[in-house]
Amino acid sequence: MTQSPSIVLDAAALALGDKNFVFGGEIAGGSVTAVTGRSGSGKTTLLNLIAGFEKPDSGQVLIGGAVMNDLHVAQRPVTVVFQENNLFAHLDIFTNTGLGVDASLRLDRDGRRRIGEALTRVGLKGFENRMPASLSGGERQRAAFARALVRNRPVLLLDEPFAALDPEMRGEMGTLLLELHAETGNTVMIVSHEPDEVAQIADHRLVIENQAISARY
Ligand SMILES: Nc1ncnc2c1ncn2[C@@H]1O[C@H](COP(=O)(O)OP(=O)(O)OP(=O)(O)O)[C@@H](O)[C@H]1O
Numbered sequence: 001m002t003q004s005p006s007i008v009l010d011a012a013a014l015a016l017g018d019k020n021f022v023f024g025g026e027i028a029g030g031s032v033t034a035v036t037g038r039s040g041s042g043k044t045t046l047l048n049l050i051a052g053f054e055k056p057d058s059g060q061v062l063i064g065g066a067v068m069n070d071l072h073v074a075q076r077p078v079t080v081v082f083q084e085n086n087l088f089a090h091l092d093i094f095t096n097t098g099l100g101v102d103a104s105l106r107l108d109r110d111g112r113r114r115i116g117e118a119l120t121r122v123g124l125k126g127f128e129n130r131m132p133a134s135l136s137g138g139e140r141q142r143a144a145f146a147r148a149l150v151r152n153r154p155v156l157l158l159d160e161p162f163a164a165l166d167p168e169m170r171g172e173m174g175t176l177l178l179e180l181h182a183e184t185g186n187t188v189m190i191v192s193h194e195p196d197e198v199a200q201i202a203d204h205r206l207v208i209e210n211q212a213i214s215a216r217y
Pocket residue numbers: 016017018019037038039040041042043044045046
């Protein structure tokens with residue numbers, strides 16, 4: 001798979017409670033797409049369908065031309081950073097980040113070096129032995145982003161990842177996200193309620209309304 005796969009939603013439909021979601025459209029490979037829309041419109045549900053946390057009742061999700069419907073989360077070329085609860089509470093920050101290098105934590109010298117580099121890039125050098133509970137919400141999000149950096153999958157999905165950060169730190173993480181994007185050409189989707197963040201980061205925008213994609217530009 002290329003580092004810049006397109007994402008296609010082919011009438012991907014899902015019912016959750018009394019809500020019926022139907023998503024259609026293509027996200028261009030190598031784009032950075034902001035996903036916007038009112039609370040409860042279906043932004044997280046869209047990301048869950050792409051990542052594999054939800055499976056469509058009908059229709060298809062394709063990444064890089066390959067149908068994803070029957071693939072588990074770990075089998076998809078995707079990494080996700082959620083709004084919170086990204087870290088394992090019983091593992092220190094070095095180990096949490098290391099899960100992005102190797103899920104079974106068999107870390108060789110190069111892997112350990114990459115973890116150190118990623119933590120330095122997100123401003124968490126020296127936090128290696130700290131447990132998640134001892135970090136602020138913003139520091140925890142930066143650790144989650146460090147794990148996404150080392151995981152380096154072709155598709156990066158971010159669900160309001162920087163909401164807990166102050167504006168300055170949010171801007172820095174946005175810059176880091178764009179640096180990673182320039183280095184790898186990955187395909188990025190980011191849910192954001194922050195117009196400044198959307199303007200800084202995204203080259204495309206999706207609007208979600210009434211459980212569907214209502215506009216793209
Ligand atoms: N498992 C579920 N069972 C029933 N309803 C659900 C389920 N998951 C989500 N929903 C509903 O689907 C709608 C869309 O949820 P979703 O989390 O995708 O919204 P969102 O656009 O990400 O909202 P926000 O901006 O508030 O995070 C909401 O009304 C939510 O209550």
